Amino acid sequence: MSDAEEDYDETPSFIDMSSAVEVNLPETGEEPMDDDDEDDGHNANEAQHTSNDDNMMQDAEEEAVPIVDQSKVTITSHGDAVYAVSAYYDNASKILSIVSGAGDDRAFLHFVSSSNNDNSTAAASHPPIVRTIPLSHAHTDSISCVSFNTPYIHSDVSGKPQRNLLAVGSYDGSIVLYDGKDGSLVKVLEGPSDVEWCCFHPKGGTCIALTHIRSPLHQSSSALQKPVATQVLLAGSIADGTIWMYHTPTSKCLQVFVGHENGELPPEHSHPMVNGFAGQDGTVRVWAPKTGMSKHVFRLVDGGGRGGMEDEEEGSGGGLTCLAVGGGQDGQLAIAGGEDGNAYVVHVSGKKLVATLTHFEGNSVTAPGRLDGNEDMQDDEGGEEGEARSVEAVGFCPSNITGTAHWCATGGVDGALKIWNLNVGGGSGGAAQLRQRCIREDVKAGITRLKWHNSLPLVIASYTDGCVCVWDARVGKVAECLTGHEDMINDMDACFVDGTSSSIIVTGSDDKAVKVFEFNLIQPRTAPCDKNPE
Numbered sequence: 001m002s003d004a005e006e007d008y009d010e011t012p013s014f015i016d017m018s019s020a021v022e023v024n025l026p027e028t029g030e031e032p033m034d035d036d037d038e039d040d041g042h043n044a045n046e047a048q049h050t051s052n053d054d055n056m057m058q059d060a061e062e063e064a065v066p067i068v069d070q071s072k073v074t075i076t077s078h079g080d081a082v083y084a085v086s087a088y089y090d091n092a093s094k095i096l097s098i099v100s101g102a103g104d105d106r107a108f109l110h111f112v113s114s115s116n117n118d119n120s121t122a123a124a125s126h127p128p129i130v131r132t133i134p135l136s137h138a139h140t141d142s143i144s145c146v147s148f149n150t151p152y153i154h155s156d157v158s159g160k161p162q163r164n165l166l167a168v169g170s171y172d173g174s175i176v177l178y179d180g181k182d183g184s185l186v187k188v189l190e191g192p193s194d195v196e197w198c199c200f201h202p203k204g205g206t207c208i209a210l211t212h213i214r215s216p217l218h219q220s221s222s223a224l225q226k227p228v229a230t231q232v233l234l235a236g237s238i239a240d241g242t243i244w245m246y247h248t249p250t251s252k253c254l255q256v257f258v259g260h261e262n263g264e265l266p267p268e269h270s271h272p273m274v275n276g277f278a279g280q281d282g283t284v285r286v287w288a289p290k291t292g293m294s295k296h297v298f299r300l301v302d303g304g305g306r307g308g309m310e311d312e313e314e315g316s317g318g319g320l321t322c323l324a325v326g327g328g329q330d331g332q333l334a335i336a337g338g339e340d341g342n343a344y345v346v347h348v349s350g351k352k353l354v355a356t357l358t359h360f361e362g363n364s365v366t367a368p369g370r371l372d373g374n375e376d377m378q379d380d381e382g383g384e385e386g387e388a389r390s391v392e393a394v395g396f397c398p399s400n401i402t403g404t405a406h407w408c409a410t411g412g413v414d415g416a417l418k419i420w421n422l423n424v425g426g427g428s429g430g431a432a433q434l435r436q437r438c439i440r441e442d443v444k445a446g447i448t449r450l451k452w453h454n455s456l457p458l459v460i461a462s463y464t465d466g467c468v469c470v471w472d473a474r475v476g477k478v479a480e481c482l483t484g485h486e487d488m489i490n491d492m493d494a495c496f497v498d499g500t501s502s503s504i505i506v507t508g509s510d511d512k513a514v515k516v517f518e519f520n521l522i523q524p525r526t527a528p529c530d531k532n533p534e
Contacts, residue, residue, distance in 0.1 A: 067466075069484035073112055073516035077132050080104035082490060082508030084143055086166070088150045088180075089495035089504055096495065097150070097180065098506055099135075099166045100514045101143025107135040107168045107176075109183040112516060128516075133183035141172035141194075149200040149233075149248075150180050165248060167233055169195035175235050177248060187251045191244050192237035201232040241281075245289060255292045257285075282319050284336050286348055296351050300336060300344040318390070327396030327408060333422070335408055337391030343410045345422060345432070355432040357420055359391045359410045389413065393450040397457065397473070404457045407435070407473060411447030415440060417461050419473045436476030440469065449492040453503065456521065460505060462489040468505055470519055480519050487511040 080103035088097045096112040111131045149165045164180030171194045177186040232254075233246040243257040282301030285294050301318055318339030325348070327333030333354065337343045341360035346353050393411035397404045406423040417438035424433035438459075445465035452459055457473045466485030469478050487510035495504040501521040508514050 078102040413446035
């Protein structure tokens with residue numbers, strides 16, 4: 001038998017412990033390795049990494065500067081994000097009235113007054129007095145909108161003062177009227193399946209809108225009288241694209257406007273002869289309130305900006321997001337912001353497109369000024385991941401402000417506030433002159449609301465990072481940056497104190513708080529425009 005073919009005994013053999021030999025290892029200062037030493041080594045490395053990460057997070061927390069709260073009043077009645085606020089300041093009584101609504105299905109009426117209205121020194125040294133009244137209706141869904149008629153009240157032809165009212169709208173479809181002085185329930189109105197917005201008509205007359213709907217709906221107008229403006233309440237639905245008009249003294253629905261096809265948005269305020277609304281179908285529609293008929297349709301986004309085109313061709317530019325009316329010397333201009341990154345200015349009675357404002361320059365994927373990572377308000381369908389393009393807020397400069405009467409402003413999810421001069425350029429849908437581009441440096445936050453000052457060339461803008469900035473529209477510089485909120489501001493309103501340079505700004509935020517800020521042009525606080533001013 002060859003060596004290759006040699007048989008091997010495969011019987012298992014065992015070591016005899018009596019023959020084991022102990023081997024002495026040289027002393028190295030290290031312990032012998034156990035079976036679990038390898039795993040322990042990995043665990044030690046992981047623990048070291050975890051410890052380092054914890055230390056880095058702790059260092060970051062220690063370096064983080066708390067947000068400076070510059071608000072005069074903070075109201076914490078709500079248990080969820082505040083979606084809607086409306087405010088009115090009474091110059092005679094010096095009382096600020098606020099109505100707020102939130103995701104907790106609750107609405108509250110708040111009264112804010114100084115501790116001593118007759119003694120300015122005492123008022124300055126003591127905090128304001130806040131009285132809160134829970135509004136009684138039991139909603140079953142989030143509050144979407146609130147509104148006062150108080151700013152528009154005047155005596156009717158009989159000389160009888162009109163009633164102070166406030167309206168609360170909810171996604172549960174309810175529209176509830178309350179007394180604006182004591183919060184007592186007045187009436188629950190029957191309306192659409194959900195309520196996206198509501199507002200009192202400031203002057204009455206006809207009506208202008210943004211919406212989308214297919215099936216016609218006729219509402220008898222036999223009950224329609226010529227009501228006093230503050231007796232008219234308008235409410236719109238995203239679900240069915242309808243606008244409802246109510247006569248508040250009788251609680252009757254005077255008209256239902258049907259025509260928008262994907263929901264509509266309210267105007268900031270309406271012209272005395274025309275009501276206008278903008279919709280997610282990309283159209284601005286002008287309505288006659290007595291007949292409920294559409295007087296004109298401006299097809300903007302879907303129609304490629306071709307104002308007044310009546311074709312039904314659907315485009316891919318998205319819908320309209322915001323609307324303001326009453327611009328220009330004749331009050332006939334309306335401006336609508338779009339998801340396509342443009343804003344469109346139309347002349348209502350002239351039935352023409354006046355200007356297309358390209359908020360995102362070039363309207364390209366990488367528009368200048370776009371802030372990547374603005375996840376709070378990014379457009380999910382805007383192309384590349386993280387791209388934010390839509391115009392979220394628009395407004396006209398009041399015509400009484402000398403030298404700026406033809407100006408308007410647009411605010412986008414890119415955080416840019418742009419000031420436009422409609423007197424230069426424009427015409428037949430052309431571009432107006434871009435005067436100023438107001439940008440907060442090194443801040444990634446989109447604009448949620450904007451409002452012009454009633455007598456000064458200032459624009460107040462709220463942001464997704466919880467800040468409010470007051471911009472000088474003439475030079476594009478920030479006059480004041482107000483901090484205090486810890487999350488996105490969803491809604492904002494502003495009141496202006498007669499005979500002074502003071503402005504009162506009311507905000508509602510995702511941080512569940514309602515805050516009241518005061519801005520004085522004569523004595524502004526010089527603060528950097530970030531969340532942690534020094």
